[in-house]
Each structure stands twice: as C-alpha cells, then as structure tokens.
Amino acid sequence: MRHALSIEPTPTSLPRAADPAAPYLEITDLWKAYGDFVALRDISLSIARGEFICFLGPSGCGKTTLLRAVAGLDLQSQGTILQGGRNISTLPASSRDYGIVFQSYALFPNLTIEQNIAFGLENTGRSKAAVASRVSELLETVGLSAHGKKYPAQLSGGQQQRIALARAIAISPGLLLLDEPLSALDAKVRVHLRHEIKALQRKLGVTTIMVTHDQEEALAMADRIVVMNHGIIEQVGSPTEIYRYPETLFVADFIGETNQFPARVVRGGEVEIGHSAFCCATDGFAAGQAATAVVRPVDIIPHGAHAHAVNAIDRPATPQNLIDAEVREMEFLGMFWRTRLTAPRLGERTLVADFSVNAVRRLSIETGGVIQVEIPRERLLLYPRSA
Amino acid sequence: MAIALETAHPPLAGKHLRQQTSRDDRIKLGFMAVIGLYLVIALGAPLFVMLSKSLSTYRFDLTAYEFQVSDGTGANWGPVVTADALNRQAGAVAEADLSTNSDGRLAATKFFPEFSFRSPVNYRIRGVDEDAAFLVGSTLEKGTAWREYDSGTFRRVVLRPARTIGLENFSNYFSTPALAQSIYNSVLMAAISTVVTVSIAFALAYGLTRSCMPLKGLFRGILTIPILVPSLLPGIALVYLFGNQGVFKDWLLGYSIYGPIGIVIGSVFFTLPHAFLIILTALSVADARHYEAAASLKASKWRTFRTVTVPGARYGIVSAAFVVFTLVITDFGLPKVIGGQYGMLAVDIYKQVIGQQNFEMGAVVSVILLVPAVLAFAVDRRMQKRQVALLSARAVPYAPKPNVRVDAPCFAFACLVSLFILGMIAMCQVAAVVKFWPYDLTLTTKNFAFDLMDGGGWAAYGNSIRLALLTALFGSLVVFAGAYMVEKADGFRFGRGLFHFLAMMPMAVPGMVLGLAYIFFFNNPANPLNPIYGTMTILVVCTVTHFYTVAHLTALTALKQMDPEFESVAASLKQPFHRLFFRVTVPVCLPAILNIAIYLFVNAMTTVSAVVFLYATDTKLASVAVLNMDDAGDIAPAAAMGMMIFYTNVAAKLIHALIARGLLARTQAWR
Ligand SMILES: Nc1ncnc2c1ncn2[C@@H]1O[C@H](COP(=O)(O)OP(=O)(O)OP(=O)(O)O)[C@@H](O)[C@H]1O
Numbered sequence A: 001m002r003h004a005l006s007i008e009p010t011p012t013s014l015p016r017a018a019d020p021a022a023p024y025l026e027i028t029d030l031w032k033a034y035g036d037f038v039a040l041r042d043i044s045l046s047i048a049r050g051e052f053i054c055f056l057g058p059s060g061c062g063k064t065t066l067l068r069a070v071a072g073l074d075l076q077s078q079g080t081i082l083q084g085g086r087n088i089s090t091l092p093a094s095s096r097d098y099g100i101v102f103q104s105y106a107l108f109p110n111l112t113i114e115q116n117i118a119f120g121l122e123n124t125g126r127s128k129a130a131v132a133s134r135v136s137e138l139l140e141t142v143g144l145s146a147h148g149k150k151y152p153a154q155l156s157g158g159q160q161q162r163i164a165l166a167r168a169i170a171i172s173p174g175l176l177l178l179d180e181p182l183s184a185l186d187a188k189v190r191v192h193l194r195h196e197i198k199a200l201q202r203k204l205g206v207t208t209i210m211v212t213h214d215q216e217e218a219l220a221m222a223d224r225i226v227v228m229n230h231g232i233i234e235q236v237g238s239p240t241e242i243y244r245y246p247e248t249l250f251v252a253d254f255i256g257e258t259n260q261f262p263a264r265v266v267r268g269g270e271v272e273i274g275h276s277a278f279c280c281a282t283d284g285f286a287a288g289q290a291a292t293a294v295v296r297p298v299d300i301i302p303h304g305a306h307a308h309a310v311n312a313i314d315r316p317a318t319p320q321n322l323i324d325a326e327v328r329e330m331e332f333l334g335m336f337w338r339t340r341l342t343a344p345r346l347g348e349r350t351l352v353a354d355f356s357v358n359a360v361r362r363l364s365i366e367t368g369g370v371i372q373v374e375i376p377r378e379r380l381l382l383y384p385r386s387a
Numbered sequence B: 001m002a003i004a005l006e007t008a009h010p011p012l013a014g015k016h017l018r019q020q021t022s023r024d025d026r027i028k029l030g031f032m033a034v035i036g037l038y039l040v041i042a043l044g045a046p047l048f049v050m051l052s053k054s055l056s057t058y059r060f061d062l063t064a065y066e067f068q069v070s071d072g073t074g075a076n077w078g079p080v081v082t083a084d085a086l087n088r089q090a091g092a093v094a095e096a097d098l099s100t101n102s103d104g105r106l107a108a109t110k111f112f113p114e115f116s117f118r119s120p121v122n123y124r125i126r127g128v129d130e131d132a133a134f135l136v137g138s139t140l141e142k143g144t145a146w147r148e149y150d151s152g153t154f155r156r157v158v159l160r161p162a163r164t165i166g167l168e169n170f171s172n173y174f175s176t177p178a179l180a181q182s183i184y185n186s187v188l189m190a191a192i193s194t195v196v197t198v199s200i201a202f203a204l205a206y207g208l209t210r211s212c213m214p215l216k217g218l219f220r221g222i223l224t225i226p227i228l229v230p231s232l233l234p235g236i237a238l239v240y241l242f243g244n245q246g247v248f249k250d251w252l253l254g255y256s257i258y259g260p261i262g263i264v265i266g267s268v269f270f271t272l273p274h275a276f277l278i279i280l281t282a283l284s285v286a287d288a289r290h291y292e293a294a295a296s297l298k299a300s301k302w303r304t305f306r307t308v309t310v311p312g313a314r315y316g317i318v319s320a321a322f323v324v325f326t327l328v329i330t331d332f333g334l335p336k337v338i339g340g341q342y343g344m345l346a347v348d349i350y351k352q353v354i355g356q357q358n359f360e361m362g363a364v365v366s367v368i369l370l371v372p373a374v375l376a377f378a379v380d381r382r383m384q385k386r387q388v389a390l391l392s393a394r395a396v397p398y399a400p401k402p403n404v405r406v407d408a409p410c411f412a413f414a415c416l417v418s419l420f421i422l423g424m425i426a427m428c429q430v431a432a433v434v435k436f437w438p439y440d441l442t443l444t445t446k447n448f449a450f451d452l453m454d455g456g457g458w459a460a461y462g463n464s465i466r467l468a469l470l471t472a473l474f475g476s477l478v479v480f481a482g483a484y485m486v487e488k489a490d491g492f493r494f495g496r497g498l499f500h501f502l503a504m505m506p507m508a509v510p511g512m513v514l515g516l517a518y519i520f521f522f523n524n525p526a527n528p529l530n531p532i533y534g535t536m537t538i539l540v541v542c543t544v545t546h547f548y549t550v551a552h553l554t555a556l557t558a559l560k561q562m563d564p565e566f567e568s569v570a571a572s573l574k575q576p577f578h579r580l581f582f583r584v585t586v587p588v589c590l591p592a593i594l595n596i597a598i599y600l601f602v603n604a605m606t607t608v609s610a611v612v613f614l615y616a617t618d619t620k621l622a623s624v625a626v627l628n629m630d631d632a633g634d635i636a637p638a639a640a641m642g643m644m645i646f647y648t649n650v651a652a653k654l655i656h657a658l659i660a661r662g663l664l665a666r667t668q669a670w671r
C-alpha cells in the first residue's frame, strides 16, 4: 500500500513494455470447469512481449488454474491461447515454450544443484562443456556459484527458490511462469528476492506471469496486474491504475484499505451519504440509484480545527466535502497515524483516516478533539450496490 | 466483466477441448496397457474362467444322438434309434454315471453289446441338434449330418458331454454334509484365531508404544520372525511338542493337538506378525495431545485406555482382525499338517482337486472361499479411507513416561510371547538336527539329505531360490512401473482407475483360489499361453500376482511422497518422462523398491497355497517339499527343509539391510 503511495500517480504515465498491437500471449474466451464447478469464466487477456504480469486475487479465485492452462498442465475446457502468434491451445506441456517455478520449487532431491540446473540442458544436443558453462553462468546469475555441488536439502528456502528459477530459465524460455514463488519464505527474504527476481526479469527481458495473493508483492513487481475473483478478471491495469482507479468495489476493497458507506445518487455530481450531500463523479449512475461510496483512509485530508484558515492558503475558496469530525482513537503506526473519526454528517459509521506525522503535529490533532476533514471530490468513488 | 458473472449457464455445454497427445503420453499409455494386460491375464481372466467353471455342469445327453446299424453286408440300414433308447435296452450306463466333468468321454460301442470291431457291420451316427458333439479318435465331429463308419473306426467314437450353466455344483456341495461342515469349521477356527491373535497383538503393540519397557527393538524383531517361515512350520513344531510323541502331550489334558487346538495355536503363530504390525502402526500415530487432554482432565488410567487408546486404534484393530480372519480361513498348509480329521475349507479344495481330480467342485469351494475374503477386503478398504481423514497432519507423537506398574507387565507379556515364537522355531531346529526326537537326541545331518526323500530334494530348494529371486526382480519391476502409471500419468483417468482396482484385487484372492484359477485358465490347450503351464514362468507370474497388492501399495506410498510437480517441471524442460523416471523417481524411491523386492522374496520362499497346484516335476519347491515330506511321514526332514527356508530368509533380510545401507549411502546422499 505504501509502495503505491510513493509513486505519485498520473493517469498518463502507464508503463507499457511493448507495442500493444502485437501481444506475445493472447488468451481468448477461456473457460475452465471442474465438473459443475466453473473455475474460470470467459477469460480474455493480452500480454505484451517482455511484460511482467501478476495474477492477483484471493485464495481459490482461479489464478493457478489460469497459469496451468497457459502451461498446458491443466487443459482449459474452452478457449484459445496464442503464444508468439502460435496457437498453443491444445498443445501438450512439453511442446510449449515456457519455464516454470512452483511454490514447492520441485527441485529434484537426489540431484545436486548443478545437476538440477543442467536437467533441461542435457539431452538437447549441447556438448558437455557447453552445458557446464551454461550452468556456471546461471549459478552466477542467481549468486550461488559456491553451492553447485550441494543437494537441495542443504540450501535455505530462498536459495532453493533461486535454483528453481535458474533451472526454469536455463533453457531460455519465451515465457516464465511463477506460481507463488515467494510464499514459502519469511518476510525479509521475500522482500529481498522480490527485487532480485524483478531485476533478473528486466535483464533477460523474458515475458513473465507470476501468481500471488499478496497485493504488496504484485504492486511492487508487476508492470500490469490482473485482479481476479471467483474465476473472472475484475480489472487489468498498472499498479497505480489499479490502486487509484479501481473499477469495481472488489478491486477497491482487495487492494489497499477502504472506508465504505451506503450512498444514494441525488442528482448528477452529488450523492447522499448519511444525512448530507457530497460532491463526486456520478457517471453511469441514475438519480435515486443506491450505491456504495468508497474513500481510502490515506486520501482523507485533515484541515485542523479552523478550516477557513487553511482554505485561505492552499485550497479553493469554497472547499467541497468538508465535514466536522471527532477523533475517537489514534494509533501510531510508525510512518503515519491511523485515526478513527465519527462525524454526525456521516451517520453512525466510523471513518478511518491516515494522517501524516507532520500533519498531526501541525494541526495538533489529538484524541477527543474535533477537526475538519475533507473527502476530496475526485477520491470519493462510487460503485453500484448489489442488493 | 460483470456481464460474464451474470451468464449463469456458460457456453460450456459444447464439447470440451482435448489435449493433443505427446509422444510421452503415447508411451505411457502403451506401458499401462501392457501392465494392465498382464494383470488381466494373470488375474482377471483366470478368475473369470474359474467362476464359469464353478457354474458349469457336464452330462451326457443321450437323447441328442441317433444311430443306424447296417446288416452284415454293410449296405442295408436298420431303423434310426436314439442313444437313449439303446441305453435303456442294453442297460449299459447307469443314470448317475451320465454326470461327468468337462473331460468326460463315453464310448459309443457301449450301446451295442453285440459290437465286434472285426465285423463287416457299418454304423451311422448323427446329432439331433448342432451342439451334440462326439470324437472320432481325437477329431471332433458335430452336427446333424449322418456320418458313417466301419466297425474298426466306430470303436474309436466317443460321446462328449453337454455343458449347462447353473448352480447345480453349489447345491451338490451344500448337500454333502461333510463338505458343508467344513465351512462351519473354517469360520469357527478363523473367528477364534482372530480374537486370540488380535488381543495378543494389541497387548504387544500397546506395550511397545505406550510403555517404557526395555528391549523394544529386540521384541519387534522376534515378533516378525513367523513371516520368515511357511505356515506349515508351526504345525510341525506343534506335532513335535504336543503330538503323539510330544514331550508336552500331557499339558493338553487328554485333548488331541490334531484338530481345532493345533489349528488355533498354529494360526496365532503365523498371523501374529501381520496383526501386530498393523496395530503397531495404528497406535504409533496416536496423537499425544489426546493423552495430555485426558491427563489434564484427571482421567484414570483405565478410562484413558478405554476412551483414548482403543478408539484411536480402532481402525487398526478392525483392519488387523480382517487380515487375520482372511489368512486363517484361506490358509491351507497348517490344517493340512495339524488339522487331523477336522475338515477345513481350504484343505477341501486341495483334496477335491489333487485327490479326486474334481475340478468343478474345487472351483465351487474356491468361489465360496472368495466370499469372506472379498467381504473382508471391502470393509478394510472403507475403514482405511476413513482412517486417513482421522489423522491430522499436526498430530504430536506420544512419548510414554516410565511407570513400573505398566512397564513390568508389558515386559513380562512380551517375554512370554517371544518365548512362544522362539520355542516353536527352536523345536523345529532341534527336530531338524537330531536323530529321533525325543528318544534319540544324537546330532545328525541325515534330515538334510533331502535327495533321499520324496518331495523334490535339494533341487526343490534351488528352485525356490530361483523363484524367489525371479519374483523379487520381475515383481519389483512390474509393480513399481504399474504404480508409477497409476500415480503419475495424468489423463487416462478411467484406465488408471481400472488398473488400480485390478492391482488391489489380489489382496482379496486367497492363494489357492488363484492357483486353481491358473489351472483352469492355463492348462487349456486352446489357450495360446498354455506352454507356460508347468514351467517356472507360471510360478513366477502366479507369485507376483498373489503378493501384488501389498507391493503395489508400498510403491504407491513412496510415489505419493514425491512432489507432484516433478512431471510438470520435466515437461516444461522438454525432457521425456523416462529420463525423469530413471534419474529421479527410481533413485528417490529406491528404499521402497528394495522393500518390495525383499517382501516378494520372503513370500516367494514361504508360499505354498497357490504354487501347490502349479508345480511340475522339475519345478518342485522347498515349501511344497515341506508339505509333501510331512505328508509322507518324513516329519524331521520336513522340519529341516522348513528351517532351510528360514535360514535363507534371514540371510536375505541381512543382505537386504546391507544393500540398503551401502547403496543408499551412495545414492541417497541428499537425505
Ligand atoms: N482438480 C480440481 N478439481 C476440482 N476443483 C478444483 C480443482 N483444482 C482447482 N479447483 C477449484 O478451482 C478453484 C480455483 O483453484 P486455483 O487453484 O486456481 O485457486 P488459486 O487462485 O490458485 O488459489 P490459491 O491462492 O489458494 O492458490 C478453487 O475453488 C478450487 O477449489
């Protein structure tokens, strides 16, 4: 979450690795059913050459299923997959072009690290010397040159992970598939390896799909994130897009934190929350329609007790969406303060807001005090309310 | 996206995609077909033939044949008469003698008392329908066309019986009091032995897992000794101990060891290791947390035992009970040696087939014998399925604390049972090396001069070793490859399920039923596999099949412990599956493969029940020799041969342990 914050977003600065007109991997109308249970519904997705894509979603949403369909390990029920212009929809796994790293790493326990990495290189017409030099090159790439003669069980989890990665990229595949490669590691190693994998991917320029249910991981690593839920794609976009402009309530809720209020559209540009009206974009909503209004805790702007004084300095003359709120609880979380506010205008519900340490000091915000806060018009998001 | 969610019925009704098969897939499919075919030939087909045999009855249908006889010129024919009418006139064949077996033959000349093979009289014969068959010499004739023979040829005309399908054999069996009685006897013996064995096994397993008694490893070793000897051996030991010349004969208070008493004691001896190992496993996985909970609730020892220990091991106990019951009811060697006049089902088959050559009746008894075994097997399978769910992954093993009041009785009991086992073996050992127990205790090697006795001599021992080695080698190969296909080949779900079912079946098929089924199937000249009948090959095939299930499960367990993604990784690296198989799967599973090999070896050395129907003069076996020498009254040599089997198995176990250590140290450095 904080990662996204550090990148100040502008809707135009979307990182795109290659020409979107010629996707490297193209999935069209893909379905997967296990008996009566539909695990993937009508998935369509284009991935450009060299892109780093994350499949992100809660447990059981079908991420692994989609990845395995791409790999040819679990054939989809319907749908086509094109890779580099070749129709691979029904090809057996061994005829496709990819390397894969599993959550368990699946390193061969009875082979040394070198033999593991060499497994895909032998038997391919390469000379012994060529294989050996490629292996040592790969070992160097993942920084484990000293461990070539050891067995997997003698390495730490993070080292095993890197060996699995080296084995997967040894055959220079066109596509790298990673199924939760970091989830078996502890937090420190995870963050470290995140950067390593990302750097390696950039260096090799290999198109990569990584499955994860860790949003922080996805936000930090991906060029584009595919947010999935219950077998469908909820949204595809860059980390900042996903974070700033979630297209569905699910995405808003799943990525980062939210305040959610039941709301009703009064007229174009105006909604009613609790007992009062707020300004926000209402495109696509009819007057009188029920909706859920969402605002992120970090987007709430504190104005202190004397709003007009602040207004005079850095806000338009008539600030919109200003409310008075009482500070009920404050919790110091190191980089910022998390506060719980109640405001008569919002009804019974608590509003969670994150304020910078700086702002809290400057505005003398304290438990029990009454402050004025702003819910910025463009940060108040509206989603259809399901019955 | 929201639209997709609302499409409640996806366009999935159409055809699902099918993956193109890779070369690997085709090879695997071929392999599976080959091994599946092996199981069909080695198990399915013989059992089917046997079942159909048990439902078949054969009878000469005299109304189905018509004859005409010429006068002395050979040209003028008399009236057409049926064989039935002729028979009634001549009274040649009694009504009861018309029932026969599949090989039955009835000479046509019997109906013509005045027949003389030098006479100029000619004979005509035909069937009234297409099925009536007769042989002229060895040529089969069928049908309603008249056939004409001179008297010299007519002498060689024999009628063949007609086959009818029905339960007649079964009703015959059940109306024979002595035979039906043996069902009751077998069930009774099996039930008593089960109760006794399971109780003893439970007490021992309890002592080994829940007490701190000393010498646990030693007891464990002693308790598995009976697996290394044929089930005949405890019978022989009992004869020496309590038989007519037995030293402890008086202990039986006038009752005879030949009969129920001997059967139960002997059965307990040879089934104990099986029950013990099953219950030991069940108790070993018990969860320490349950005991801690019971302790914190201040439950008394007895209550803890009743409410925690017994329910935890319940599945093990039930499973052990079924195994013991099946072993006893289908065992044949022990009652043969010690059963006396007490009729048992398994011995009945032997007598029917070997003694009276009544194959149909043998098939009937086999089918009856299949019933309890299949039942036991089905219940056991269900139990094991639930047992798996019972075991939580986070179970904490229970570590007992020293307590003299528990440890001392446990130790004493283990000593007592060990004494019983070692005593039986020691008795055979002594009997094997003395001149005439118990009267002349001079040491001698004459009992090992097997070549002087009937039974096969040292050649039989050599054959047994050959059989055991071949079974271990060929069996481990087939079993492991088969289990690999079941576990690791994806797709072919139906084929794999069927294969697994076939692999589980031998557990439910008693050895002698299998042996008999083999006779029916392979000893048929029409079967292209007939040439293997009477060879070492059929003995190996039969033994591998007989012990297939346990070996299959062992292999499956080892394979299940491998990461299921190895195959996916190999495919992504474009490596053929056999490279993965030989580089990774086999080396990692080597300990399990060695265990399968030694299991097959030991069992091939001791087995009697299936092979007793299949051996030929040049493929006599040591275990069968024990049986035959005992039958001939050469009891001491029988004991000596039994001990030879025992020594061999002990040696094999030692070599196995050595190989396992040496080889594993090299190939399993990663452990
Ligand atoms: N072989 C199978 N048979 C039946 N259902 C399956 C099978 N494999 C997966 N599913 C179901 O399909 C859904 C998607 O599974 P999948 O493994 O793709 O989830 P995931 O998103 O990877 O979750 P996680 O984060 O827990 O790994 C789940 O509800 C799962 O229960």
Ligand SMILES: [Mg+2]
Pocket (backbone or CB within 6 Å): A063, A064, A065, A211
């Ligand atoms: Mg998954």
